Structures are given as C-alpha cells and as structure tokens.
Amino acid sequence: MTVDRTDEEILGALQRNGRASYAEVGQQVGLSAPAVKRRVDRLRADGVIRGFTALVDPAVLGWATEAYVEVFCAGNVSPDGLRRTLESIPEVVDACTVTGEADALVHLRAGDIRHMETVLERVRRDRRVDHTRSVIVLSRLVERAAP
Amino acid sequence: MTVDRTDEEILGALQRNGRASYAEVGQQVGLSAPAVKRRVDRLRADGVIRGFTALVDPAVLGWATEAYVEVFCAGNVSPDGLRRTLESIPEVVDACTVTGEADALVHLRAGDIRHMETVLERVRRDRRVDHTRSVIVLSRLVERAAP
DNA sequence: GCTGAAACGAAGTGGAT
C-alpha cells in the first residue's frame, strides 16, 4: 500500500473538492479520467480515502454551542469502555485519550448551554468518570479540512 | 434562508456519502434528481453546505502525531491577531478561543514528536503568547463527521 | 504493472410545463 506523489496530488484535489469529476482531477495531476478513477478506487480499497462528505455549517442546523471536556477517571481506565460510552452519545464529535492529568479529551456539540449541560451530565453518569473540566468555545479561529 | 425537513435529509445523505448522485439522494428523500440538485445548489449558495471533501487517513500521509495546546496570552488578547498567526501555521488543524484560564485551544497535527516540537516553538514565537500547555493524543476514541 | 482511447450507459443540467 504505497502512496506516490501523484496519489498525494489526487488526494489534495479531492480534499479541496470532493465532488470533482475524474477528468477534472486528471487535468490537475496530468492523467486521464480512467487512470484517476483506478487510483481513487485503489486508495478507497486501501483505506487511504475513508469516504467523501459534505461540509455542513453546524450553526444552521442548530448546533451552535461547542465545548471541550477533559475527563478524569477513577483508578485504572480501559480506553475501550470509555469509547463505548462516548460513542453512544451523539453530541460527541470526537474524543481521544491524552497525556497529562486528564484521561480523555472530548469535543462536544450541542444546541445551547442548557442542552450542553444535559450532555455533560450524561458523560459524568458513566461510573468510570470521576470528574470533568470543561471549556466552552467562544469563537472559531481556524478550521481546516486537512493539515 | 430556511432549511426544511427535506433539506436536512439531503444534508444527512450527503454527509454519509459526499459523492452520491442526485438520483440516489432523491430516492432516499423521495424527490427527483433535478429537485435534489436545485436544493443542493441553494444550500451551497446559502453557505449551509460549505463544500465537499475526501476523508483521508492522516497517518498514511505521515501525520501521525496529534496534540491539543492551550494557549495563554499576556495581557489583553485580540482574537484576530492570534487567528492570523495560527492560520499561517499549516500544522494547525483547528483553533478556537475558549472560556477558562487559557485564551485559546489549538489542535495540531505533525509527523512525529520532533516535528511537533518545532510547531510548538513556532506558536510560542508569537509575542502575544505567554506560555502554552500541551497534551499529546494517545489514541482516538471517537471520530465523527457530524453531530 | 502502468497508461490512454473508445464506447456505452448513467448522471448532470437547463428549460418547459
């Protein structure tokens, strides 16, 4: 599973425009449409491309309140148990285990502060969770699709 | 700029598969392909849909190390100046101002720890930045496209 | 292995109703 320079250019083109035609991508990378399609099919099969998605403004759908929550667990923590709990909460956008005092960092999206409070209560309901420390997002400074 | 129930279903379908054909989306929401296309065009024009993108596994491209950095500023901080600094650093995936002790929370992606250290130095080079507190991501627990 | 060219069916697109 090797990704060469041309593959990277194709990935870049599809990150910029996920609905670009193969011919359009081919023009950018100097390849014909069928050649691009074959590479994209391979990149998808190899898991390099996980999928394609529409980028939707969360605020329009009523998800205007964001928070980052540090989760502190009691005693030894198995990441997998915590993962199942967090995965069952739809307001969890992403979550990861981290170094430092906290065990996990959880990114939440809710409609408003009241809604956010109920989500936090739900996170804390897990017996593994000892306590949490939250910060509310005031404004987005940078938001990128890829590095 | 109003988003009705059908629009939301279309958005959901396109978040699940950003390259779905209009006919395919139409079948899911009970509309003809041209009707779906018209709605999608409107949603894009209104900024509800910001674009379409390929979801690429960062690790395959050599972006294996992630960190979240709390940025503490000296004195009064203007979010816009900090935004310009962070935007100029390609390793910044996203960043936001937050409540609490820190002024901003920055999500970074780098190739390895050595690379991450140089990125952190670059963040701290900004005169606004007094100090930073970082956590390194150990493992992803949840990763969603949308709430 | 990879590529590009051709061909056919499917999808995108604009206009009329």
Next chain:
DNA sequence: ATCCACTTCGTTTCAGC
C-alpha cells in the same frame, strides 16, 4: 416539482508503453 432533451461524466473494455 416533474418531465424531457442535451451534455457531461462514470465505467468497462481494449490495446500500447
């Protein structure tokens, strides 16, 4: 919003590098 016509794209097959 649907229907229709026309254009463009997706996809397979084939042959050449």
